[in-house]
Amino acid sequence: MADISRRALLKAAGVMGVAALPQAITPARPASASAQPATYLFLNSEEASFLEAAVSRLIPDDDEWPGALQAGVANYIDKQLAGAWGAGERLYRSGPWRPGTASQGYQLPFTPAELFRASIGAINKALSQAGTPFARMSAEQQDAYLARLETGDKDLGGVPSGVFFEHLWESTIEGFFSDPVYGGNRDMVAWRMIGFPGAYASYYDLIDQHGIKIDRAPTSIGEGPHGGMHMNPSIPAKLP
Amino acid sequence: MPQRLKHVDVVTIGVGLTGSLTALELAKTGLKVVGLERGAPRFTVPDFQSPAIHDELRFSIRKAMMQDNVREAVTFRNSSDESALPIRRWASFLPGTGLGGSFVHWNGQTFRFQAADFIYKTHIEQRYGKKILDPDLTIQDWGVTYGELEPHFDRFEYLLGTSGRAGNIRGTLHAGGNPFEAPRAREYPTPPMKEPYFGALFRKGAESLGYHPYPQPSSNLSQPYTNPEGLSLQQCVFCGFCERYACEHFAKASPQTVILPVLLKNPNYELRTGCQVLRINLDNTGKKATGVTYADASGREFEQPADLVLLTAFPLNNVRMLLLSGIGKPYDSKTGKGVVGRNYTYQTTGGATVFLDDSVNVNPFMASGANGTMIDDFGGDNFDHGPLGFIGGQYVGAIMTGGRPIEFHPTPPGTPKWGLKWKQAVARHYNHAVLVQQHGTSTASRLNYLDLDPTYRDAWGLPLLRMTFDFPENDVRMSQYIADKVVEIGRAMGGKTVIRGGTKRPYTSTVYQSTHNCGGAVMGEDPTTSVVNRYLQCWDVPNVFSIGASAFPQNGSYNYSGTIGALTYWAIEAIKNQYLKSPGPLVHG
Numbered sequence: 139m140a141d142i143s144r145r146a147l148l149k150a151a152g153v154m155g156v157a158a159l160p161q162a163i164t165p166a167r168p169a170s171a172s173a174q175p176a177t178y179l180f181l182n183s184e185e186a187s188f189l190e191a192a193v194s195r196l197i198p199d200d201d202e203w204p205g206a207l208q209a210g211v212a213n214y215i216d217k218q219l220a221g222a223w224g225a226g227e228r229l230y231r232s233g234p235w236r237p238g239t240a241s242q243g244y245q246l247p248f249t250p251a252e253l254f255r256a257s258i259g260a261i262n263k264a265l266s267q268a269g270t271p272f273a274r275m276s277a278e279q280q281d282a283y284l285a286r287l288e289t290g291d292k293d294l295g296g297v298p299s300g301v302f303f304e305h306l307w308e309s310t311i312e313g314f315f316s317d318p319v320y321g322g323n324r325d326m327v328a329w330r331m332i333g334f335p336g337a338y339a340s341y342y343d344l345i346d347q348h349g350i351k352i353d354r355a356p357t358s359i360g361e362g363p364h365g366g367m368h369m370n371p372s373i374p375a376k377l378p
Numbered sequence: 379m380p381q382r383l384k385h386v387d388v389v390t391i392g393v394g395l396t397g398s399l400t401a402l403e404l405a406k407t408g409l410k411v412v413g414l415e416r417g418a419p420r421f422t423v424p425d426f427q428s429p430a431i432h433d434e435l436r437f438s439i440r441k442a443m444m445q446d447n448v449r450e451a452v453t454f455r456n457s458s459d460e461s462a463l464p465i466r467r468w469a470s471f472l473p474g475t476g477l478g479g480s481f482v483h484w485n486g487q488t489f490r491f492q493a494a495d496f497i498y499k500t501h502i503e504q505r506y507g508k509k510i511l512d513p514d515l516t517i518q519d520w521g522v523t524y525g526e527l528e529p530h531f532d533r534f535e536y537l538l539g540t541s542g543r544a545g546n547i548r549g550t551l552h553a554g555g556n557p558f559e560a561p562r563a564r565e566y567p568t569p570p571m572k573e574p575y576f577g578a579l580f581r582k583g584a585e586s587l588g589y590h591p592y593p594q595p596s597s598n599l600s601q602p603y604t605n606p607e608g609l610s611l612q613q614c615v616f617c618g619f620c621e622r623y624a625c626e627h628f629a630k631a632s633p634q635t636v637i638l639p640v641l642l643k644n645p646n647y648e649l650r651t652g653c654q655v656l657r658i659n660l661d662n663t664g665k666k667a668t669g670v671t672y673a674d675a676s677g678r679e680f681e682q683p684a685d686l687v688l689l690t691a692f693p694l695n696n697v698r699m700l701l702l703s704g705i706g707k708p709y710d711s712k713t714g715k716g717v718v719g720r721n722y723t724y725q726t727t728g729g730a731t732v733f734l735d736d737s738v739n740v741n742p743f744m745a746s747g748a749n750g751t752m753i754d755d756f757g758g759d760n761f762d763h764g765p766l767g768f769i770g771g772q773y774v775g776a777i778m779t780g781g782r783p784i785e786f787h788p789t790p791p792g793t794p795k796w797g798l799k800w801k802q803a804v805a806r807h808y809n810h811a812v813l814v815q816q817h818g819t820s821t822a823s824r825l826n827y828l829d830l831d832p833t834y835r836d837a838w839g840l841p842l843l844r845m846t847f848d849f850p851e852n853d854v855r856m857s858q859y860i861a862d863k864v865v866e867i868g869r870a871m872g873g874k875t876v877i878r879g880g881t882k883r884p885y886t887s888t889v890y891q892s893t894h895n896c897g898g899a900v901m902g903e904d905p906t907t908s909v910v911n912r913y914l915q916c917w918d919v920p921n922v923f924s925i926g927a928s929a930f931p932q933n934g935s936y937n938y939s940g941t942i943g944a945l946t947y948w949a950i951e952a953i954k955n956q957y958l959k960s961p962g963p964l965v966h967g
Contacts, residue, residue: 198798203805228440230451230466232834238463241456241886245463281797288795307796315783316435331801332808334743334783337432339626340615341744348575349739359429 176213180220185258191273195280196310203331214313214322224251256295257302319360329356380679386410389684391655394479396925396946397690398633403950405646414653417476422634426624434782438622443483445473449837456848456884464834471893473692478633485621485747486597486630488540489936490531492758493524493560512852516822518931521903521912524560527944532563534943538631539603539611542566542595556592558754571600576740576812577751580776583871589753596748597631607640618780620747658687658703667922686921693928697828697898698843705919706909709827717909719828721900723933725892726857728879729815731788732868739809742781750777756860757935768855772818790875820933823850828898848885857881894938896927905967913952913964920963925949
């Protein structure tokens with residue numbers, strides 16, 4: 139189902155030069171619940187189990203819109219951690235290492251990949267000793283656990299839990315809202331949810347039509363160059 | 379030993395706005411000019427094209443166009459009794475790198491500082507007396523006046539093709555423009571951009587309160603334009619990927635669009651990319667530069683002899699290069715003596731998030747980097763500060779540069795920070811919220827400065843720049859006063875909920891605010907309080923000019939690129955008409 143609607147949307151977005159749009163893209167849930175499970179490159183199975191459960195609570199699924207898990211956020215984070223970002227790209231990594239003030243920002247030697255591995259490893263170890271892994275907790279218990287990570291200063295293999303939570307949350311937002319070429323935001327569900335059209339190149343003919351409702355499928359940078367990305371003024375945009 | 383290269387007349391350290399503009403004008407005079415750019419060469423085609431350029435993760439979040447922190451960071455602390463630590467990832471400010479510098483990823487907001495800004499100390503003391511100044515503040519005059527710079531502002535705007543509506547032409551006020559602007563000789567080169575809905579909503583709210591809205595001057599053009607160099611720009615299409623991005627449409631003025639195609643054809647000019655300048659070399663008197671030493675992309679070192687060395691890097695890097703080269707006396711915050719690094723200033727920002735009714739579709743993604751609607755009623759010294767007990771001001775405007783959702787997903791107060799209610803609030807409010815920005819003066823203080831870090835080093839083994847900065851209390855009082863006015867405007871726009879903004883202490887390096895870092899190598903008429911004279915010539919080494927916002931004695935209310943452009947032309951004319959005829963100090967201190 140998801141594949142069919144995606145093809146239809148691609149076509150409608152003008153890749154094939156088609157101007158007509160199916161009415162109302164909105165009624166939601168384009169990302170199928172039966173989406174293929176991710177093939178993880180970085181995360182081991184225990185790490186993946188925690189991460190999938192955690193992002194499910196950070197941005198949950200509901201009747202209207204898929205959540206972070208359905209949108210592929212765990213897959214996005216896995217690919218980021220496996221790549222240059224995980225290895226510390228664009229991160230100044232010379233010591234000495236000292237705790238800083240809040241104004242001075244991140245001051246730990248961990249790369250993102252090291253930080254996630256150390257933190258999730260410590261969480262999984264502690265919870266398996268306590269008897270219930272994170273993924274098997276109830277939703278309420280998971281929320282309470284995440285809230286404790288967020289506000290607490292528990293040591294997770296050298297990472298203060300609040301620092302880990304901040305990285306986890308930032309990565310979840312990125313995976314939810316970034317272009318689907320990075321492995322999250324599957325079927326552009328997050329963009330559909332808020333009405334962000336994505337990577338269109340031109341709104342020249344629409345910007346002074348104040349208050350119009352843009353009622354068309356979003357476009358990913360993965361859908362090809364110029365032609366597919368140019369917003370054609372003849373494509374419907376209607377007053378609320 | 380570095381390999382010694384053939385002598386040239388002029389070398390520029392950096393090829394961004396100031397480096398390409400100085401080279402353009404000096405190469406025309408017949409001088410041999412070499413531009414040394416640490417980053418990569420890059421051009422609108424093929425480097426800035428769709429679809430890859432519309433990638434929020436890569437450009438906005440991973441900051442692909444910015445100086446690589448792995449190689450060169452800046453250390454930071456709020457006050458001199460703390461230990462500075464490296465800013466390990468950029469957040470608060472974003473220095474660019476690569477051909478064209480930060481003038482590629484800029485937003486195109488193109489202002490002129492006001493007449494009073496250039497004589498700030500004199501003006502404030504005449505209007506209010508000295509008592510209005512907190513004791514730590516070290517504001518000063520620039521040594522150049524608005525009247526002297528006006529032709530250069532004009533020339534710069536016509537180079538860029540800036541789109542706007544004049545409010546004051548030779549002293550006559552014009553409806554629709556900014557009534558508070560300093561007089562200009564003529565209208566903008568192109569008319570204002572189309573006004574988006576968020577701007578129209580702001581205009582209505584601001585007018586209802588008696589303020590004076592006007593279209594933000596933009597160098598993302600409202601219509602096609604050909605500049606005096608014969609280079610053409612296209613009409614901006616409001617794609618919403620401007621700030622932190624390069625323009626794929628040839629619609630944003632940048633060195634790539636308005637300078638380089640002409641400069642790179644001039645046989646007197648040679649561009650060398652991947653070249654990291656390590657120091658300016660001085661002769662044994664210490665009063666004359668002999669050229670520069672740089673490392674190329676493969677790490678080989680070269681000595682490039684030159685008669686004239688132009689520091690045309692990002693302001694922070696201009697200051698660092700002076701310190702690394704031993705040019706000028708470093709500032710000592712304990713004694714207040716010394717000049718290099720003194721009067722580092724920033725920008726006060728803030729602003730409100732205005733949540734509108736669900737029926738109002740703002741469509742924030744239709745935007746350019748500079749198509750706001752704004753007021754200057756609280757800018758600079760446009761209002762009476764006498765009873766208020768602070769100096770300075772901010773412009774206020776609905777300025778949204780694209781609704782890219784990793785960065786922009788506002789939720790009203792009381793919303794949980796994550797979870798289902800957060801998700802539902804984001805879905806509900808994304809298209810029904812307007813950001814009303816505050817943006818204004820940063821007052822110089824004896825407590826804020828730049829020097830070399832004693833501990834941390836760059837990839838070439840040289841000390842990083844150390845920044846010691848917090849907002850002076852004066853600036854917090856100013857910004858918080860205006861924050862109240864912004865809330866009133868937000869309500870007049872129809873805001874059901876308005877989140878109040880305004881500058882707070884401590885300044886944090888962890889949240890984006892502005893890339894208008896300035897000062898540290900300031901201009902002036904007194905060598906004990908300035909690094910460069912009124913022509914941006916170093917007092918101590920007259921064949922070095924340090925050009926750009928590093929010369930601002932303090933920051934004004936506006937985005938600074940327009941004033942950088944005018945100052946650059948001013949310095950170029952002094953070099954061409956005075957210095958080259960008789961090399962030596964243009965002013966005797």
